[in-house]
Amino acid sequence: MRWLGIDGGGTKTAFSIYDESLRQVDRIVLPTCHYAQAGLTGMRAVLAEGTERAIATGHLGPRFGIGFSICGFGEDAEADRAAKDAARDIAQGRPYALVNDVEAAWAAGLDMRDGIALIAGTGSIALGVRAGRTVRCGGWDFEIGDEGSGGWMGREVLRAFTRQADGRDARGPLYDLVRRELALENDFDIIGRARTLLADRTQTAALSRLASEAARADDASARAIFERAAAEEADMVGAIVRRLFRDVADSPAAVPVAYIGGTFNAGDLILNPLSDALPSCCRLVAPAHEPDLGAVLILRDRLDKDR
Structure with missing residues (x-):
């Protein structure tokens, strides 16, 4: 399985594509998806555009998981609902994890x-x-x-x-x-x-x-x-x-x-x-790793535990 790691920070939103060995093969950078700056509609639009552009590279293939790391997730009920809806819709049935960017930073920084x-x-x-x-x-x-x-x-x-x-x-x-x-x-x-x-x-x-x-x-x-x-x-x-x-x-x-x-x-x-x-x-x-990989590591760990 290949992976798309999304690091939605306060300045930018990075979409990194990883192969089966977690080697980064491509990266796309868009403006911040932070709801307080982009708005709820803007947050969804950035996440959708970046994912579509990542798929369009051809590097992800037909089977991949998505790790969404969103700045501010878990801190505002309305924004959380919007983020959950966006992640579910964008994933389109693929495995995904949605976490706060600090949780993803821990996973990447300390390798879980x-x-x-x-x-x-x-x-x-x-x-x-x-x-x-x-x-x-x-x-x-x-x-x-x-x-x-x-x-x-x-x-x-x-x-x-x-x-x-x-x-x-x-x-x-x-x-x-x-x-x-x-x-x-x-x-x-x-x-x-x-x-x-x-x-x-x-x-x-x-x-x-x-x-x-x-x-x-x-x-x-x-x-x-x-x-x-x-x-x-x-x-x-x-x-x-x-x-x-x-x-x-x-x-x-x-x-x-x-x-x-x-x-x-x-x-x-x-x-x-x-x-x-x-x-x-x-x-x-x-x-240990760049922040883009954090949510992917969390998703992979969850999938391994579910097997």
């Missing part, structure tokens, strides 16, 4: 093993799994949470600019980067620009790139953003450790923590302070 998946992309969330028990932390959405995510860092970039602009903090490379990126003629122009930017989580998250550029240029404010982001991410991990891994809390590096999401593309800027901030029982590990 016990541990903690830490996700920081457009939003942020962590999921711990141990002997079939799960504990979630974070994921309170863009408006009130998502600490340590790209969206959160984007807001922090704007705040850091204002502090450098009015002299509360020393001006560094971040100040000029923001002025150039947002084409500001006057520092106060950022007030109007922020209203537009903060209304779109994807645009806000894109500003996190400026934090990386500024930090690489030794901007103290930008480096502090990464340190605060790491502290927020470690806080989520710590909460899960206290609830799920308390008995090994004093055992060094006993709990693997897979890091997943675009925020970690900053490399050592975020990974070094994160490693330092994690509980001593935790160890950072690179994800």
Whole structure:
């Protein structure tokens, strides 16, 4: 059997085709299917279009399963019903699994093993799994949470600019980067620009790139953003450790923590302070697989158990 893995995140929706050995043979990327951004009709349209385009490649063949991983699934009753209806209709009788993107990220990041998946992309969330028990932390959405995510860092970039602009903090490379990126003629122009930017989580998250550029240029404010982001991410991990891994809390590096999401593309800027901030029982590990494969692994596991 071949497989179609769908990773519906807050920025994009990826459709990856896998052969019988789970080797990726093709990939299609469409805009986000997140219901809060695309709407319920838009969510269904993106999922349907991507699946149709994947089938049209000819790589899937007549027999395949579909793993749907949808950002925000399980958090809104109306959206959940729409996602379930869409997945059922799109699958057309084929085997499928529909899961939240954090569950898929755990499956891919830790290869279905016990541990903690830490996700920081457009939003942020962590999921711990141990002997079939799960504990979630974070994921309170863009408006009130998502600490340590790209969206959160984007807001922090704007705040850091204002502090450098009015002299509360020393001006560094971040100040000029923001002025150039947002084409500001006057520092106060950022007030109007922020209203537009903060209304779109994807645009806000894109500003996190400026934090990386500024930090690489030794901007103290930008480096502090990464340190605060790491502290927020470690806080989520710590909460899960206290609830799920308390008995090994004093055992060094006993709990693997897979890091997943675009925020970690900053490399050592975020990974070094994160490693330092994690509980001593935790160890950072690179994800075992790309997130697109996560829902497929869950589906395959369910099918194996049903045999």
